[in-house]
Amino acid sequence: MQRRGFIKQTGLTALGLVAAPSALAALQPYKDLVIGHGTHRYKIDMDWGALDSSKYPVNDCHEMVQDSKGRIVLLTNHTQNNVIIYDTSGKLIETWGTEFPGAHGLTLNVENGEDFLYISDNARHEVIKTTLEGQIVQVFPYPADSGKYEKPEQYIPTETAVAANGDVYVADGYGLQYIMHYNAKGELLNVFGGRGATDAHFNNAHGICIDNRDANNPSLLITARQQNSLKRFSMDGKYLERYDFPGAFICRPVIQGNQVYLATIWSGDGSEGTGFVSILDEKNRLVSAPGGCRPHYTDKGLTPMYQTVKVFQHPHDVCVDQDENLYVAQWNAGKTYPIKLIRQ
Template identity: 55%
Template sequence: MNRKEFVRNMALGAIGARYVPEWLAHNEVELGHGKKRYRINTKWSRADVAKNPVNDCHEMVQDSKGRILLLTNETKNNVMIYDKNGNFLQSWGTSYPGAHGLTLFNENGTDVLFICDNNRHQVIKTTIDGKVLMELNYPKETGQYLKADEYVPTETAIAPNGDIFVADGYGKDFIIQYDYKGNYIRHFGGRGDQSKHLLNAHGICIDNRNDQPVLMVTSRQQNAFKRYAMDGTYLSTVELPGAWVCRPVIHGQHLYAAVLQTNSRQSQKSGFVTILDQHNKVISNLAGSTPEYKDGQLQEMYQTIKAFDYPHDVCIDDEENLYVAQWNSGKVYPYKLEPIA
């Protein structure tokens, strides 16, 4: 399922309101369950919309200086940089019309970024201030692609040795592995055997929470994450009924993910943030239903509080605050969620 098909299937007929709902902006709304509860701050961003507008707010990361970086497909300022209090610091980037995936990697003590651009059909490696270091074009070496338009990368994950794993989440759903120089190594996933392969491989990360690192990959159309060994061998599936999950984000012993809801309880604009423990069990849904397991099986999840419109990514900072970026949501800036002790 490509991005155009997904948008059509979600019945997005009109752009949303360009403001935060009044009830949400003027009330202290608490979200979540158990020990993972948060208070939402919809006015965190202090950027001037006239000078630094956003379109779709796709992904966010925190750099080694503690700054929060936002990726938007607004070419007036593709990368916006904030401090943790929401003060706008600077921006760069005017040439990423399909800016979608943003990954930060510490390369020999220096922060670098990997941007996935849907429109350019490329992965672009840059310095933290935007200097282009490498461009990865469509992976014709795989034998799976005849032209660049068939390749629509959505996310990357970078191994400690610099190997680059690219999720072709709006293309053919393969994971393509390169070395740190951009040389092709292998590909896996794709469509086919639904138990092992991927449908809408929207996100990917490296999970180091256990003895051996594994790749955690989104299979959004299947409401699941799938676990692979670093050589691409399929390991297992984490079922998430009711949840069209975006990219997995590991922080400490927890996995966080923004969720688009597409099930029987779906509203026109809906979604929530889900949090899993080290055993990949859902323990909290922010603006979503209380996690419930019956006979070991997670029951269907759904939005319960209309706090988000299509949340697309979660960033967790060094003080355990969350930042939520949203797409197709009236061009709103990201929200900040502060943990409740």
């Protein structure tokens, strides 16, 4: 999307229309697009994080988090600058990282007052913990001692979640679909999940997070992207329940307040370029779908979802800032930078 060029073009059109009977018609092109439903509606800034791609290139923009200083941290699998840090206005602050060819999952955890990043690397077949400055402090290697894998190539971690006690959960979303449960030292405590079609198994266990909305009873939310499903497990790996979102290929759950935000990479029959963003309420029901159709529940559950307006190609992650604006990182979207959605 070449927005600036377009504005210039429509600007000329608008001037041309001065002589036209209706001056109002000339104003119409500037009606801002608002996407989403109900209480979660957004205006769009397609150019939010755009940078000079000859200096700060991206391939896939996989995931984003906001750090304790309020900065937006983007992870891309371009090894010239795996990590790009912006302020919330989209201004570049700094970049680092050249050794994460398969940079995919990005989780931020505050430990003793300091921010740490957990990077799931598809190509290195391991998870790397770093400081916000890029210093590597710990590696969670291929879990040979799990007994589930024959070689590192089978293990393709996509996401991590860190519990209040420091335990680390890793989802092997592109590998054999197991969830690894480590303690903070990196000792493997438990393995659960695995590939399969039943409730307690996964097809593309792509994202994982800790659900602390019930403060006394934390649990894990894990996406089964190909199953269009979000599954809840106890912290010790017992399947509890699932929420189905037919037609929504959800990437990872991100919780802010009472809502769950999920980038939805494809929709409908899974065709290319059909993504949108899914927002769930405190009951885990889809209530707003920016870029998608209005969520509608019947006694059979959610009516199948599909894209309605072509804002996104392949949303891969949503970051929610302190003002509840969203930043959408996209996979396979022409090496474009993240899009900002401004809460209305």
